[in-house]
Amino acid sequence: MTGSAFDGPRDHPGAPLARPPGVPGPRLCRAPRELDEWWPTGVKAGATLWPRARRSSPSWKGAWSPAPGPAGRDRGSSRRSARVVVVADGANSRFGRGLGTQRDPATRWVWRFAAIFTSPYHDEPWIESHLDLRDRDGNYMPGYGWIFPVGDARSTSRRAARHVHRFKTVNTTKLMDAFVAPHPPAGHLARTSCGPPVGGKLPTGGSVTREGGTDLDRRRRCAGSINPFNGEGIAYAYEDGRMVADAVDEACAPATARRPATPTCSYARYGDYFKVARTFVRSSATRR
């Protein structure tokens, strides 16, 4: 991946991606099956994998009194305990809700959905950014679209529509069709979708909090780190992942080797910025 292009790489070549010296070219998109291939690597390194395990009831022995566990409720269930738990099950984390996280209903959602298409341009070194979206009648549509070449004869098309109030009135298939329609039949998106668009609502910056607790307080606002200005969240996800890795490293280190300063979270770093963004969105958006 060498750069990004706006409204099509063949018409308007864009800017190259920043690449630190010594770092190989970034790949910004990977096929799901490629991610699945990483699991055996972790198992070889000593991890234990429960492929079809499902969390039924987390119990927290910190500030709360221990809650009854799932043992005995379902056949084959068992109780697992851990010193460190990383909750990474998506924006609407059921596990996180079980631990007491909640979203501020006054903040806006960002809505993102994606579809995968077969494409003759699957190995192009460009990301297409479509910032000027219009429907078949030429009317402007909210949000923006991206096309990532996956590299295995497919391309993934993503669209972020931000600040949507009434999700029930939004039809993802129609929106994706409107995004794909202007593309030529022989272009990147050749009308050969591998499936319907999938996606969901994402909480914006600092909107997910957890009241109470002890250890989680230090990093309680790592969730919901989407930039309210533009719906961008990949960079914050990378930062949060690095911070979580530091936090796990700190928690697993011997008490004598622990660093005095705890790793911060993205909200501590960008809290003021997120507040400016939320205020802008609230003052500029039109409620229909």
Add this chain to the structure above:
Amino acid sequence: MRELTRIGMHSHTLMEWVLRIMANLLRPDEVGPAEAAYKVVERLVAVVPSRSGRARRPRRP
């Protein structure tokens, strides 16, 4: 928003500042017009109380 778009679309400089602010590409070590404008906005927003909605009761396990 319509007025902001109308003005911004005709001002390359203004659009550049706004895009840098919205994409969080401000450089703290460099004090340019965009950084200065953002600092003013940040101070204004800092005095605005956070508008928090009615928090739902958290689920306890």
